[in-house]
Amino acid sequence: MPDSHAQTASGLPTKIDTTVAHEARVYDYWLGGKDNYPADRALGDAIATHIPAIKSMARANRAFLGRAVRYLVAEAGITQFLDIGTGIPTAGNTHEVAQRLEPTARVVYVDNDPIVLAHARALMSSTREGRTAFIHADLHDPEAILHDPNLTATLDFERPVAIMLVAIMMYFRDADDPHAIVRGLIDAVPSGSYVVITHPTADFDERAMARVVLSAQQAGITFQPRSQAETRTLFAGTDILEPGVVPVVTWRPELADRPVTDGAAADPESAWYWAGIGRKP
Template structure:
Protein backbone atom coordinates (compact mmCIF):
# COMPACT_ATOMS: atom_id res chain seq x y z
CA UNK A 1 0.00 0.00 0.00
CA UNK A 2 1.60 3.29 -1.04
CA UNK A 3 1.44 6.02 1.57
CA UNK A 4 3.41 8.94 2.93
CA UNK A 5 3.47 11.18 5.95
CA UNK A 6 4.91 14.63 6.19
CA UNK A 7 5.15 17.34 8.81
CA UNK A 8 5.18 20.49 6.76
CA UNK A 9 5.33 23.12 9.49
CA UNK A 10 8.33 22.80 11.77
CA UNK A 11 6.78 25.10 14.39
CA UNK A 12 3.85 22.78 15.01
CA UNK A 13 4.13 20.81 18.24
CA UNK A 14 4.57 17.05 18.00
CA UNK A 15 4.22 16.51 21.75
CA UNK A 16 0.66 16.07 23.01
CA UNK A 17 -0.12 18.68 25.68
CA UNK A 18 -2.88 17.13 27.75
CA UNK A 19 -3.17 20.15 30.03
CA UNK A 20 -5.02 22.28 27.48
CA UNK A 21 -8.10 21.49 25.44
CA UNK A 22 -7.80 20.88 21.72
CA UNK A 23 -10.74 21.10 19.35
CA UNK A 24 -10.03 17.74 17.68
CA UNK A 25 -10.08 15.96 21.04
CA UNK A 26 -13.21 17.80 22.19
CA UNK A 27 -14.95 16.63 19.02
CA UNK A 28 -13.63 13.11 19.59
CA UNK A 29 -15.21 13.12 23.05
CA UNK A 30 -18.59 14.19 21.68
CA UNK A 31 -18.42 11.39 19.12
CA UNK A 32 -17.79 8.85 21.88
CA UNK A 33 -14.08 8.44 21.17
CA UNK A 34 -11.35 7.65 23.69
CA UNK A 35 -8.53 9.93 22.51
CA UNK A 36 -9.30 12.83 24.83
CA UNK A 37 -8.09 14.11 28.18
CA UNK A 38 -9.56 15.89 31.24
CA UNK A 39 -9.06 19.37 29.77
CA UNK A 40 -10.85 18.31 26.56
CA UNK A 41 -13.70 16.70 28.47
CA UNK A 42 -14.07 19.70 30.76
CA UNK A 43 -14.53 22.05 27.82
CA UNK A 44 -16.81 19.59 26.01
CA UNK A 45 -19.00 19.24 29.09
CA UNK A 46 -19.07 23.01 29.63
CA UNK A 47 -20.31 23.50 26.09
CA UNK A 48 -22.87 20.73 26.59
CA UNK A 49 -24.38 22.66 29.50
CA UNK A 50 -25.26 25.40 27.00
CA UNK A 51 -26.21 23.04 24.15
CA UNK A 52 -27.39 19.74 25.67
CA UNK A 53 -27.79 18.20 22.20
CA UNK A 54 -24.20 18.95 21.17
CA UNK A 55 -23.27 15.26 20.90
CA UNK A 56 -26.18 14.66 18.54
CA UNK A 57 -25.11 17.70 16.54
CA UNK A 58 -21.54 16.42 16.27
CA UNK A 59 -22.80 13.07 15.01
CA UNK A 60 -25.06 14.85 12.49
CA UNK A 61 -22.05 16.76 11.19
CA UNK A 62 -20.08 13.53 10.90
CA UNK A 63 -22.97 11.86 9.06
CA UNK A 64 -22.97 14.72 6.56
CA UNK A 65 -19.30 14.00 5.82
CA UNK A 66 -20.26 10.50 4.72
CA UNK A 67 -23.14 11.71 2.55
CA UNK A 68 -20.96 14.38 0.96
CA UNK A 69 -18.18 11.94 0.11
CA UNK A 70 -20.68 9.46 -1.32
CA UNK A 71 -22.24 12.19 -3.48
CA UNK A 72 -18.88 13.40 -4.71
CA UNK A 73 -17.63 9.90 -5.49
CA UNK A 74 -20.76 8.29 -6.91
CA UNK A 75 -22.48 11.25 -8.57
CA UNK A 76 -19.85 13.90 -9.22
CA UNK A 77 -17.13 11.44 -10.25
CA UNK A 78 -14.52 12.79 -7.82
CA UNK A 79 -11.73 10.40 -6.85
CA UNK A 80 -9.36 12.83 -5.09
CA UNK A 81 -9.90 14.50 -1.72
CA UNK A 82 -8.01 17.07 0.34
CA UNK A 83 -9.47 16.72 3.84
CA UNK A 84 -8.32 19.59 6.07
CA UNK A 85 -9.03 19.52 9.77
CA UNK A 86 -9.21 15.75 9.66
CA UNK A 87 -9.67 15.13 13.34
CA UNK A 88 -8.95 11.93 15.22
CA UNK A 89 -9.66 8.81 13.13
CA UNK A 90 -13.04 7.23 13.73
CA UNK A 91 -15.48 5.14 11.74
CA UNK A 92 -16.33 6.45 8.29
CA UNK A 93 -13.19 8.42 7.48
CA UNK A 94 -13.11 10.09 4.07
CA UNK A 95 -10.91 7.45 2.42
CA UNK A 96 -13.01 4.62 3.82
CA UNK A 97 -16.23 6.05 2.40
CA UNK A 98 -14.70 7.01 -0.95
CA UNK A 99 -12.81 3.76 -1.47
CA UNK A 100 -15.86 1.63 -0.80
CA UNK A 101 -17.27 3.19 -3.96
CA UNK A 102 -14.00 3.67 -5.84
CA UNK A 103 -11.05 1.65 -4.52
CA UNK A 104 -8.65 3.88 -6.47
CA UNK A 105 -9.73 7.07 -4.65
CA UNK A 106 -6.90 9.14 -3.19
CA UNK A 107 -6.98 11.25 -0.03
CA UNK A 108 -4.63 13.71 1.64
CA UNK A 109 -5.46 14.41 5.28
CA UNK A 110 -4.31 17.57 7.07
CA UNK A 111 -4.45 18.36 10.78
CA UNK A 112 -2.45 20.37 13.31
CA UNK A 113 -3.09 18.18 16.37
CA UNK A 114 -0.13 15.95 17.31
CA UNK A 115 -2.52 13.24 18.46
CA UNK A 116 -3.86 13.04 14.90
CA UNK A 117 -0.25 12.85 13.74
CA UNK A 118 0.18 9.91 16.11
CA UNK A 119 -2.82 8.21 14.51
CA UNK A 120 -1.75 8.99 10.94
CA UNK A 121 -1.04 5.35 10.18
CA UNK A 122 -4.70 4.49 10.82
CA UNK A 123 -5.72 7.24 8.41
CA UNK A 124 -3.50 5.70 5.78
CA UNK A 125 -4.91 2.15 5.94
CA UNK A 126 -6.03 2.48 2.37
CA UNK A 127 -7.19 0.12 -0.35
CA UNK A 128 -4.23 -1.26 -2.35
CA UNK A 129 -5.45 0.54 -5.48
CA UNK A 130 -5.81 3.87 -3.71
CA UNK A 131 -3.39 6.11 -1.89
CA UNK A 132 -3.54 8.23 1.25
CA UNK A 133 -1.12 10.56 2.99
CA UNK A 134 -1.07 12.83 6.02
CA UNK A 135 0.30 16.35 6.33
CA UNK A 136 0.88 17.80 9.80
CA UNK A 137 0.03 21.42 9.12
CA UNK A 138 -2.25 24.27 10.09
CA UNK A 139 -4.77 25.84 7.73
CA UNK A 140 -3.78 29.27 9.03
CA UNK A 141 -0.77 28.73 6.75
CA UNK A 142 -2.32 27.26 3.58
CA UNK A 143 0.97 27.70 1.76
CA UNK A 144 2.54 25.08 4.00
CA UNK A 145 -0.10 22.59 2.88
CA UNK A 146 0.21 23.47 -0.78
CA UNK A 147 4.01 23.30 -0.73
CA UNK A 148 4.15 19.95 1.01
CA UNK A 149 5.55 17.22 -1.21
CA UNK A 150 2.92 14.76 0.01
CA UNK A 151 0.20 16.77 -1.73
CA UNK A 152 1.58 16.42 -5.24
CA UNK A 153 2.80 12.90 -4.58
CA UNK A 154 -0.70 11.74 -3.67
CA UNK A 155 -3.05 13.89 -5.72
CA UNK A 156 -2.97 14.86 -9.39
CA UNK A 157 -3.42 18.62 -9.25
CA UNK A 158 -4.41 18.73 -12.91
CA UNK A 159 -7.55 16.70 -12.16
CA UNK A 160 -10.58 17.69 -10.04
CA UNK A 161 -10.18 17.51 -6.28
CA UNK A 162 -12.71 17.86 -3.46
CA UNK A 163 -11.52 20.22 -0.72
CA UNK A 164 -13.14 19.16 2.55
CA UNK A 165 -13.49 21.87 5.20
CA UNK A 166 -15.90 20.13 7.54
CA UNK A 167 -16.32 21.96 10.86
CA UNK A 168 -13.04 23.86 10.68
CA UNK A 169 -13.70 27.40 9.45
CA UNK A 170 -15.24 28.42 12.79
CA UNK A 171 -11.70 28.50 14.17
CA UNK A 172 -10.95 31.51 11.95
CA UNK A 173 -12.02 35.03 12.79
CA UNK A 174 -12.76 37.44 9.99
CA UNK A 175 -9.39 39.11 10.56
CA UNK A 176 -7.75 35.74 9.81
CA UNK A 177 -9.02 36.16 6.23
CA UNK A 178 -10.92 32.87 5.84
CA UNK A 179 -12.04 33.93 2.35
CA UNK A 180 -8.44 34.43 1.29
CA UNK A 181 -7.40 31.09 2.74
CA UNK A 182 -10.14 29.27 0.83
CA UNK A 183 -9.31 31.22 -2.34
CA UNK A 184 -5.68 30.05 -2.06
CA UNK A 185 -6.84 26.46 -1.93
CA UNK A 186 -9.24 26.87 -4.85
CA UNK A 187 -6.57 28.55 -6.94
CA UNK A 188 -4.47 25.37 -7.12
CA UNK A 189 -7.26 22.98 -8.12
CA UNK A 190 -8.72 22.82 -11.62
CA UNK A 191 -12.22 23.45 -12.95
CA UNK A 192 -14.60 20.74 -11.87
CA UNK A 193 -13.18 20.62 -8.34
CA UNK A 194 -15.47 20.89 -5.32
CA UNK A 195 -15.51 22.70 -1.99
CA UNK A 196 -17.30 21.16 1.01
CA UNK A 197 -18.04 23.25 4.11
CA UNK A 198 -20.00 22.81 7.30
CA UNK A 199 -20.12 25.66 9.77
CA UNK A 200 -21.65 26.17 13.23
CA UNK A 201 -24.13 29.02 13.46
CA UNK A 202 -25.87 31.19 16.02
CA UNK A 203 -28.86 31.52 13.70
CA UNK A 204 -30.88 28.94 15.65
CA UNK A 205 -30.08 30.12 19.21
CA UNK A 206 -27.99 33.26 19.52
CA UNK A 207 -27.78 33.28 23.33
CA UNK A 208 -26.72 29.65 23.68
CA UNK A 209 -24.10 30.01 20.98
CA UNK A 210 -22.72 33.15 22.64
CA UNK A 211 -22.14 31.10 25.81
CA UNK A 212 -20.40 28.42 23.73
CA UNK A 213 -18.11 31.06 22.23
CA UNK A 214 -17.28 32.35 25.70
CA UNK A 215 -16.47 28.84 26.99
CA UNK A 216 -14.23 28.09 24.02
CA UNK A 217 -12.41 31.41 24.22
CA UNK A 218 -11.85 30.91 27.96
CA UNK A 219 -10.16 27.62 27.09
CA UNK A 220 -7.97 29.39 24.54
CA UNK A 221 -9.82 28.17 21.44
CA UNK A 222 -11.10 30.59 18.83
CA UNK A 223 -14.73 29.86 17.99
CA UNK A 224 -16.51 32.06 15.46
CA UNK A 225 -20.01 30.95 14.40
CA UNK A 226 -21.34 32.38 11.14
CA UNK A 227 -24.77 33.11 9.73
CA UNK A 228 -26.16 31.42 6.66
CA UNK A 229 -25.21 34.40 4.49
CA UNK A 230 -21.70 34.46 5.94
CA UNK A 231 -21.31 30.73 5.34
CA UNK A 232 -22.55 31.12 1.76
CA UNK A 233 -19.90 33.81 1.22
CA UNK A 234 -17.18 31.24 1.95
CA UNK A 235 -18.18 29.51 -1.29
CA UNK A 236 -17.09 32.50 -3.39
CA UNK A 237 -15.67 31.32 -6.71
CA UNK A 238 -17.85 28.22 -6.83
CA UNK A 239 -21.35 27.33 -7.95
CA UNK A 240 -23.27 25.92 -5.01
CA UNK A 241 -24.93 22.62 -5.86
CA UNK A 242 -28.47 21.71 -4.87
CA UNK A 243 -29.95 21.96 -2.30
CA UNK A 244 -27.70 24.93 -1.50
CA UNK A 245 -26.37 25.96 1.90
CA UNK A 246 -28.89 24.34 4.23
CA UNK A 247 -29.12 22.91 7.77
CA UNK A 248 -26.67 20.02 7.90
CA UNK A 249 -29.33 17.37 8.57
CA UNK A 250 -31.33 18.42 5.49
CA UNK A 251 -28.46 18.19 2.97
CA UNK A 252 -29.47 15.18 0.83
CA UNK A 253 -30.52 13.05 3.82
CA UNK A 254 -30.43 9.28 3.50
CA UNK A 255 -34.02 9.03 4.73
CA UNK A 256 -36.55 11.44 6.15
CA UNK A 257 -34.73 14.57 7.26
CA UNK A 258 -34.58 15.39 10.96
CA UNK A 259 -35.74 18.70 12.39
CA UNK A 260 -33.66 21.32 10.52
CA UNK A 261 -32.79 23.00 13.81
CA UNK A 262 -31.65 19.80 15.52
CA UNK A 263 -28.03 20.48 14.54
CA UNK A 264 -26.74 24.03 14.44
CA UNK A 265 -24.56 23.77 11.36
CA UNK A 266 -24.94 25.12 7.85
CA UNK A 267 -23.68 22.75 5.16
CA UNK A 268 -23.07 22.98 1.45
CA UNK A 269 -20.98 21.92 -1.54
CA UNK A 270 -19.74 24.22 -4.28
CA UNK A 271 -18.27 23.34 -7.67
CA UNK A 272 -15.45 25.36 -9.21
CA UNK A 273 -16.58 26.28 -12.75
Protein backbone atom coordinates in the same frame (compact mmCIF):
# COMPACT_ATOMS: atom_id res chain seq x y z
CA MET B 1 1.06 -2.78 0.83
CA PRO B 2 -1.07 0.32 0.13
CA ASP B 3 0.92 3.37 -0.86
CA SER B 4 0.67 5.72 2.13
CA HIS B 5 2.80 8.43 3.70
CA ALA B 6 2.88 10.78 6.68
CA GLN B 7 4.86 13.97 7.05
CA THR B 8 5.36 16.54 9.79
CA ALA B 9 5.52 20.22 8.87
CA SER B 10 8.26 22.19 10.60
CA GLY B 11 7.29 24.55 13.39
CA LEU B 12 4.30 22.57 14.73
CA PRO B 13 4.51 20.83 18.09
CA THR B 14 4.61 17.04 17.99
CA LYS B 15 4.26 16.59 21.78
CA ILE B 16 0.73 16.22 23.09
CA ASP B 17 -0.16 18.77 25.79
CA THR B 18 -2.92 17.08 27.76
CA THR B 19 -3.40 20.06 30.08
CA VAL B 20 -4.89 22.27 27.36
CA ALA B 21 -8.10 21.53 25.47
CA HIS B 22 -7.77 20.98 21.74
CA GLU B 23 -10.57 21.20 19.18
CA ALA B 24 -9.95 17.77 17.66
CA ARG B 25 -9.98 16.05 21.05
CA VAL B 26 -13.13 17.86 22.21
CA TYR B 27 -14.84 16.73 19.01
CA ASP B 28 -13.55 13.18 19.62
CA TYR B 29 -15.13 13.31 23.08
CA TRP B 30 -18.48 14.36 21.66
CA LEU B 31 -18.33 11.52 19.14
CA GLY B 32 -17.73 9.02 21.92
CA GLY B 33 -14.04 8.51 21.21
CA LYS B 34 -11.31 7.67 23.71
CA ASP B 35 -8.50 9.96 22.54
CA ASN B 36 -9.31 12.87 24.82
CA TYR B 37 -8.17 14.15 28.21
CA PRO B 38 -9.70 15.93 31.23
CA ALA B 39 -9.17 19.40 29.75
CA ASP B 40 -10.94 18.35 26.55
CA ARG B 41 -13.81 16.75 28.42
CA ALA B 42 -14.16 19.77 30.70
CA LEU B 43 -14.60 22.08 27.72
CA GLY B 44 -16.89 19.60 25.98
CA ASP B 45 -19.08 19.40 29.08
CA ALA B 46 -19.05 23.18 29.52
CA ILE B 47 -20.34 23.63 25.99
CA ALA B 48 -22.92 20.88 26.56
CA THR B 49 -24.41 22.89 29.44
CA HIS B 50 -25.35 25.53 26.87
CA ILE B 51 -26.19 23.12 24.03
CA PRO B 52 -27.37 19.84 25.59
CA ALA B 53 -27.70 18.21 22.16
CA ILE B 54 -24.10 18.99 21.15
CA LYS B 55 -23.09 15.33 20.92
CA SER B 56 -25.90 14.50 18.50
CA MET B 57 -25.04 17.65 16.55
CA ALA B 58 -21.44 16.48 16.22
CA ARG B 59 -22.67 13.11 14.97
CA ALA B 60 -24.93 14.85 12.45
CA ASN B 61 -21.99 16.85 11.15
CA ARG B 62 -19.93 13.68 10.84
CA ALA B 63 -22.77 11.92 9.02
CA PHE B 64 -22.87 14.76 6.49
CA LEU B 65 -19.22 14.08 5.63
CA GLY B 66 -20.17 10.57 4.58
CA ARG B 67 -23.06 11.78 2.44
CA ALA B 68 -20.89 14.42 0.80
CA VAL B 69 -18.16 11.93 -0.07
CA ARG B 70 -20.70 9.48 -1.47
CA TYR B 71 -22.14 12.20 -3.66
CA LEU B 72 -18.73 13.34 -4.87
CA VAL B 73 -17.57 9.85 -5.80
CA ALA B 74 -20.78 8.31 -7.11
CA GLU B 75 -22.39 11.31 -8.79
CA ALA B 76 -19.57 13.79 -9.49
CA GLY B 77 -16.86 11.27 -10.34
CA ILE B 78 -14.34 12.70 -7.85
CA THR B 79 -11.55 10.35 -6.79
CA GLN B 80 -9.20 12.81 -5.05
CA PHE B 81 -9.75 14.49 -1.69
CA LEU B 82 -7.88 17.05 0.40
CA ASP B 83 -9.37 16.73 3.89
CA ILE B 84 -8.23 19.63 6.11
CA GLY B 85 -8.98 19.62 9.82
CA THR B 86 -9.27 15.87 9.72
CA GLY B 87 -9.66 15.21 13.41
CA ILE B 88 -8.93 12.01 15.27
CA PRO B 89 -9.67 8.89 13.20
CA THR B 90 -13.08 7.34 13.78
CA ALA B 91 -15.48 5.22 11.76
CA GLY B 92 -16.31 6.50 8.31
CA ASN B 93 -13.13 8.45 7.53
CA THR B 94 -13.06 10.10 4.11
CA HIS B 95 -10.85 7.47 2.50
CA GLU B 96 -12.96 4.62 3.87
CA VAL B 97 -16.16 6.04 2.39
CA ALA B 98 -14.52 7.00 -0.91
CA GLN B 99 -12.56 3.79 -1.44
CA ARG B 100 -15.60 1.65 -0.66
CA LEU B 101 -17.13 3.14 -3.81
CA GLU B 102 -13.92 3.66 -5.80
CA PRO B 103 -10.89 1.66 -4.63
CA THR B 104 -8.48 3.91 -6.57
CA ALA B 105 -9.50 7.03 -4.63
CA ARG B 106 -6.69 9.12 -3.14
CA VAL B 107 -6.93 11.19 0.05
CA VAL B 108 -4.58 13.61 1.79
CA TYR B 109 -5.44 14.41 5.40
CA VAL B 110 -4.23 17.56 7.18
CA ASP B 111 -4.43 18.37 10.88
CA ASN B 112 -2.39 20.39 13.38
CA ASP B 113 -3.06 18.25 16.48
CA PRO B 114 -0.12 15.97 17.36
CA ILE B 115 -2.54 13.32 18.63
CA VAL B 116 -3.93 13.06 15.09
CA LEU B 117 -0.36 12.67 13.87
CA ALA B 118 0.08 9.87 16.42
CA HIS B 119 -2.92 8.09 14.94
CA ALA B 120 -2.04 8.82 11.32
CA ARG B 121 -1.53 5.13 10.57
CA ALA B 122 -5.28 4.62 10.94
CA LEU B 123 -5.85 7.34 8.35
CA MET B 124 -3.53 5.61 5.91
CA SER B 125 -5.07 2.14 5.77
CA SER B 126 -5.63 2.58 2.06
CA THR B 127 -6.84 0.04 -0.44
CA ARG B 128 -4.12 -1.52 -2.55
CA GLU B 129 -5.34 0.43 -5.58
CA GLY B 130 -5.66 3.79 -3.83
CA ARG B 131 -3.39 6.02 -1.81
CA THR B 132 -3.59 8.06 1.38
CA ALA B 133 -1.24 10.50 3.12
CA PHE B 134 -1.17 12.64 6.24
CA ILE B 135 0.42 16.07 6.63
CA HIS B 136 0.88 17.62 10.06
CA ALA B 137 0.13 21.23 9.19
CA ASP B 138 -2.13 24.17 10.03
CA LEU B 139 -4.67 25.82 7.72
CA HIS B 140 -3.57 29.19 9.07
CA ASP B 141 -0.60 28.61 6.75
CA PRO B 142 -2.32 27.26 3.62
CA GLU B 143 0.77 27.75 1.47
CA ALA B 144 2.63 25.23 3.62
CA ILE B 145 -0.06 22.69 2.81
CA LEU B 146 -0.21 23.47 -0.89
CA HIS B 147 3.56 23.32 -1.29
CA ASP B 148 4.08 20.22 0.79
CA PRO B 149 5.75 17.59 -1.42
CA ASN B 150 3.60 14.88 0.14
CA LEU B 151 0.50 16.60 -1.24
CA THR B 152 1.67 16.73 -4.84
CA ALA B 153 3.08 13.22 -4.58
CA THR B 154 -0.37 11.91 -3.67
CA LEU B 155 -2.84 14.07 -5.61
CA ASP B 156 -2.75 14.93 -9.30
CA PHE B 157 -3.61 18.62 -9.58
CA GLU B 158 -4.29 18.21 -13.27
CA ARG B 159 -7.50 16.44 -12.25
CA PRO B 160 -10.36 17.67 -10.02
CA VAL B 161 -9.93 17.55 -6.25
CA ALA B 162 -12.53 17.82 -3.49
CA ILE B 163 -11.43 20.13 -0.66
CA MET B 164 -13.08 19.05 2.59
CA LEU B 165 -13.47 21.86 5.16
CA VAL B 166 -15.86 20.15 7.53
CA ALA B 167 -16.22 22.04 10.82
CA ILE B 168 -12.90 23.86 10.51
CA MET B 169 -13.55 27.43 9.37
CA MET B 170 -15.12 28.43 12.70
CA TYR B 171 -11.61 28.47 14.17
CA PHE B 172 -10.79 31.52 12.04
CA ARG B 173 -11.71 35.04 13.10
CA ASP B 174 -12.81 37.51 10.45
CA ALA B 175 -9.43 39.20 11.00
CA ASP B 176 -7.76 35.97 9.81
CA ASP B 177 -9.45 36.52 6.42
CA PRO B 178 -11.01 33.05 6.07
CA HIS B 179 -12.33 33.98 2.64
CA ALA B 180 -8.80 34.46 1.34
CA ILE B 181 -7.76 31.13 2.84
CA VAL B 182 -10.61 29.25 1.16
CA ARG B 183 -10.13 31.15 -2.10
CA GLY B 184 -6.43 30.26 -2.11
CA LEU B 185 -7.31 26.59 -1.84
CA ILE B 186 -9.91 26.84 -4.59
CA ASP B 187 -7.46 28.71 -6.84
CA ALA B 188 -4.96 25.88 -6.42
CA VAL B 189 -7.23 23.16 -7.83
CA PRO B 190 -8.46 22.79 -11.42
CA SER B 191 -11.88 23.47 -12.86
CA GLY B 192 -14.37 20.79 -11.93
CA SER B 193 -13.05 20.62 -8.37
CA TYR B 194 -15.30 20.95 -5.33
CA VAL B 195 -15.22 22.53 -1.88
CA VAL B 196 -17.24 21.06 0.99
CA ILE B 197 -17.96 23.25 4.01
CA THR B 198 -19.92 22.89 7.22
CA HIS B 199 -20.03 25.72 9.72
CA PRO B 200 -21.61 26.20 13.17
CA THR B 201 -24.11 28.99 13.45
CA ALA B 202 -25.88 31.16 15.99
CA ASP B 203 -28.87 31.45 13.65
CA PHE B 204 -30.88 28.88 15.63
CA ASP B 205 -30.09 30.11 19.16
CA GLU B 206 -28.04 33.27 19.44
CA ARG B 207 -27.81 33.34 23.23
CA ALA B 208 -26.70 29.72 23.63
CA MET B 209 -24.07 30.08 20.93
CA ALA B 210 -22.74 33.27 22.54
CA ARG B 211 -22.13 31.27 25.72
CA VAL B 212 -20.35 28.58 23.70
CA VAL B 213 -18.07 31.21 22.19
CA LEU B 214 -17.24 32.47 25.66
CA SER B 215 -16.50 28.95 26.96
CA ALA B 216 -14.16 28.30 24.04
CA GLN B 217 -12.40 31.61 24.54
CA GLN B 218 -11.87 30.86 28.22
CA ALA B 219 -10.18 27.62 27.14
CA GLY B 220 -7.96 29.51 24.70
CA ILE B 221 -9.78 28.36 21.56
CA THR B 222 -11.04 30.69 18.86
CA PHE B 223 -14.64 29.91 17.93
CA GLN B 224 -16.49 32.05 15.40
CA PRO B 225 -20.02 30.97 14.43
CA ARG B 226 -21.36 32.40 11.17
CA SER B 227 -24.79 33.00 9.72
CA GLN B 228 -26.18 31.27 6.66
CA ALA B 229 -25.34 34.32 4.54
CA GLU B 230 -21.82 34.52 5.95
CA THR B 231 -21.26 30.81 5.37
CA ARG B 232 -22.46 31.17 1.79
CA THR B 233 -19.79 33.79 1.10
CA LEU B 234 -17.10 31.20 1.85
CA PHE B 235 -18.13 29.48 -1.39
CA ALA B 236 -17.19 32.52 -3.50
CA GLY B 237 -15.80 31.47 -6.86
CA THR B 238 -17.87 28.28 -6.99
CA ASP B 239 -21.33 27.27 -8.11
CA ILE B 240 -23.20 26.04 -5.03
CA LEU B 241 -24.93 22.73 -5.67
CA GLU B 242 -28.56 22.05 -4.83
CA PRO B 243 -30.05 22.17 -2.27
CA GLY B 244 -27.75 25.11 -1.44
CA VAL B 245 -26.28 26.09 1.92
CA VAL B 246 -28.77 24.39 4.20
CA PRO B 247 -29.04 22.90 7.70
CA VAL B 248 -26.58 20.03 7.80
CA VAL B 249 -29.19 17.33 8.46
CA THR B 250 -31.20 18.36 5.37
CA TRP B 251 -28.36 18.13 2.82
CA ARG B 252 -29.19 15.10 0.59
CA PRO B 253 -30.43 12.82 3.42
CA GLU B 254 -31.11 10.08 0.86
CA LEU B 255 -27.34 9.55 0.61
CA ALA B 256 -27.08 8.42 4.24
CA ASP B 257 -25.37 5.11 4.93
CA ARG B 258 -28.65 3.95 6.44
CA PRO B 259 -31.33 6.15 4.88
CA VAL B 260 -34.54 6.80 6.79
CA THR B 261 -37.22 4.62 5.25
CA ASP B 262 -40.32 5.63 7.24
CA GLY B 263 -40.67 9.00 5.56
CA ALA B 264 -39.74 10.94 8.68
CA ALA B 265 -37.70 14.06 8.05
CA ALA B 266 -35.07 15.27 10.49
CA ASP B 267 -35.73 18.55 12.27
CA PRO B 268 -33.70 21.13 10.27
CA GLU B 269 -32.73 22.87 13.51
CA SER B 270 -31.60 19.72 15.31
CA ALA B 271 -27.95 20.42 14.44
CA TRP B 272 -26.66 23.98 14.38
CA TYR B 273 -24.48 23.76 11.29
CA TRP B 274 -24.87 25.10 7.79
CA ALA B 275 -23.59 22.79 5.06
CA GLY B 276 -22.98 22.96 1.35
CA ILE B 277 -20.86 21.93 -1.60
CA GLY B 278 -19.55 24.27 -4.30
CA ARG B 279 -18.13 23.36 -7.71
CA LYS B 280 -15.36 25.38 -9.31
CA PRO B 281 -16.45 26.28 -12.87
